Amino acid sequence: MPATIGTLATVREVTELRRAVAAWHRAGQVVALVPTMGALHSGHRALIARARELADRVVATIFVNPTQFGPSEDFSRYPRNEAADAAQLAAAQCDLLYAPATAEMYPPGFATTVSAGPLAEVLCGRFRPGHFAGVATVVTKLLLQAGADLACFGEKDYQQLQIIRRVVRDLDIPVRIEGVPTVREADGLALSSRNAYLSPEERAIAPALHRVLTEVAARVASGAPADETASAGAAAVNAAGFTKLDYLEIRDAESLAPPAAGRPARVFAAAWLGKTRLIDNEPLLPPHGQGTAQAGGKA
Numbered sequence: 001m002p003a004t005i006g007t008l009a010t011v012r013e014v015t016e017l018r019r020a021v022a023a024w025h026r027a028g029q030v031v032a033l034v035p036t037m038g039a040l041h042s043g044h045r046a047l048i049a050r051a052r053e054l055a056d057r058v059v060a061t062i063f064v065n066p067t068q069f070g071p072s073e074d075f076s077r078y079p080r081n082e083a084a085d086a087a088q089l090a091a092a093q094c095d096l097l098y099a100p101a102t103a104e105m106y107p108p109g110f111a112t113t114v115s116a117g118p119l120a121e122v123l124c125g126r127f128r129p130g131h132f133a134g135v136a137t138v139v140t141k142l143l144l145q146a147g148a149d150l151a152c153f154g155e156k157d158y159q160q161l162q163i164i165r166r167v168v169r170d171l172d173i174p175v176r177i178e179g180v181p182t183v184r185e186a187d188g189l190a191l192s193s194r195n196a197y198l199s200p201e202e203r204a205i206a207p208a209l210h211r212v213l214t215e216v217a218a219r220v221a222s223g224a225p226a227d228e229t230a231s232a233g234a235a236a237v238n239a240a241g242f243t244k245l246d247y248l249e250i251r252d253a254e255s256l257a258p259p260a261a262g263r264p265a266r267v268f269a270a271a272w273l274g275k276t277r278l279i280d281n282e283p284l285l286p287p288h289g290q291g292t293a294q295a296g297g298k299a
């Protein structure tokens with residue numbers, strides 16, 4: 001029997017997780033999985049809500065995956081509050097929480113990893129070596145552990161979403177991947193567990209990232225040249241007060257390759273405010289390629 005945190009049934013071992021999902025499947029129910037690292041906010045709640053729409057049962061996972069953090073990244077200070085997360089999940093009508101210990105995910109001798117391929121080498125992959133291999137490996141494990149029918153991931157982490165789609169396709173993992181639009185604050189800032197790190201001054205600057213991405217997307221979609229507009233966007237992010245811009249680039253929405261005429265594209269950025277790295281992305285609507293000059297893609 002699963003233990004409970006508050007009113008939410010909670011399991012910490014793969015065997016218990018599989019037992020619960022198998023029982024629902026025997027009853028003919030559709031099961032959705034929502035993987036998270038906890039510190040839940042309304043972005044995560046949107047994933048749970050979408051999962052509820054699509055499935056009879058919703059399993060959320062909370063696991064702060066050490067292998068997707070670089071040595072100088074924020075693994076140790078990443079916000080953790082399982083009791084508050086469990087209360088949110090229960091209120092969102094999640095059926096089960098799977099919160100494994102690190103040793104359950106990575107027992108002694110663990111050696112196999114999933115390489116995320118070329119999709120992992122661009123954008124954030126250039127700045128976070130090993131990050132997407134960590135993500136691809138842990139998500140593959142979570143998908144295989146749960147055996148759910150579908151799994152929901154946010155477009156906020158769009159590169160991650162595309163990598164997961166590719167891994168699932170390439171490795172024939174029998175699950176449907178559902179992308180969920182980014183949930184934002186009223187001023188446009190994408191919700192993120194890392195927003196909690198921002199000082200009031202940094203928080204005031206942060207919405208500029210989305211503002212610039214929206215402007216770049218609109219201009220390129222209406223025919224402005226991609227390269228120049230991305231460069232102007234990069235300058236605007238720096239001028240807004242960000243400490244450092246890792247990238248601002250327009251890329252194909254599926255392959256993440258440089259954009260091509262007639263194909264859907266998105267604009268992506270990662271920028272630092274002090275010690276906090278923010279990422280965001282926006283689609284180019286109408287579909288990229290209907291305008292005039294469409295050369296290149298990298299800022």
Ligand code: AMP
Binds near residue numbers: 044181
């Ligand atoms: P995390 O806990 O940051 O690993 O995120 C868990 C899931 O929530 C991922 O699929 C994220 O893409 C998604 N997510 C995080 N922030 C948002 C947001 N603002 N809107 C929609 N989904 C989000």
